[in-house]
Amino acid sequence: MATDEEKEHVFQAIEQAVDAIVSEVVEGHYEALTQEPQLTSKIAGAIEHTIKKMDVGDLNVQVEVRDFPAQGRGALEGKVGADVYISVAVIPEDRKDVSKGMLAQAKWDHSAKDPKLPEQIGKMTERSESSSYVWVYGPDGVTCYPAGDYLNRHSEGGGQSVGSLIANGLRCEEGDRRIGRDLTKPLITSLNEIMEELGVQTAVSFTVREGSRRLRPYRRRRRKRLE
Helix, strand or coil, X not given: CCCHHHHHHHHHHHHHHHHHHHHXXXXXXXXXXXXXXXXXXXXXXXXXXXXXXXXXXXXEEEEEEEECCCCCCCCCCCCCXXXXXXXXXXXXXXCCCEEEEEEEEEEEHHHCCCCCHHHHHHHHHHHCCCCEEEEEEECCEEEXXXXXXXXXXXXXXXXXXXXXXXXXXXXXXXXXXXXXXXXXXCHHHHHHHHHHHHCCCEEEEEEEEEHHHHCCCCXXXXXXXXX
16 A cells, blocks of 8 residues: 555656646747637647656556547537536545546636636536636646636736646545546546536546556456357
8 A cells, every 4th residue: 555655756746747748838839829728638638648657656647638529519518617627536445535526717818807707617616616727828837726716816926736736636635526527437438427517628537546456447348259
C-alpha cells in the first residue's frame, strides 16, 4: 500500500506536468486567438498525449480524454454551461473508492466579461455549486476561479492553476461526488454517460489506482464459438 508521502509525490508530479503542458499550449495560441472550446480540446489532448500513463511505486495514473462533436450527428446540448468536465477518481487498495467531477467554462482574458457568462455560470452552479469554475486563458497560462465568486471579483489575483485544481481533486479537496463518473462501469463507458448527462463536449479523466487495484477490473467477454 502506498504511503501518504508517495501519494503526495504523485499529486505534485501531476500538478507540475499539467501546468507545464497547459502553459505551453495556451502561450502558443494566445496571439492566434483560437476559440475557447477548440483550445480547451487542444489542452486536453496535449495532457493525454504527454502523461497518458504514469507509474510511481505502488501507484498508477491513467489519463483519458473524450471529445464529442460541437455540431452535427452526435453533438451534445450544452445543459450545464460548461466547456469541459474533469473527472478525478482514486481507487485504493482498501476499496474506499472516490469519484468526483468538476465543471469549467473557459474564456480568453479579453472576453472574460462575455455577456453569456452569467447564464453559463448559473447553469453550472445549479448543477454543482461547489465544483464549478471559470478558466481564464491569458498570455502565461490559465487561472481557475470558483464560478460562484467570479462575477463578484473586484480585484485581480487569486485563483489557482489547472494542475493545482486537478491535484486538489485527487487529494479530495476539490470536486463533487454527485457528478463523479460511475466507477462500476468501464472508464470510456462512464465518461460517455456523464458527458451525455451533463452535455459537455470535452472530458478529461484522471484515475489513480493503488496496488492490486492497478489491474484492469473489466475484461471483455469471449464470444461463444459457433457449433
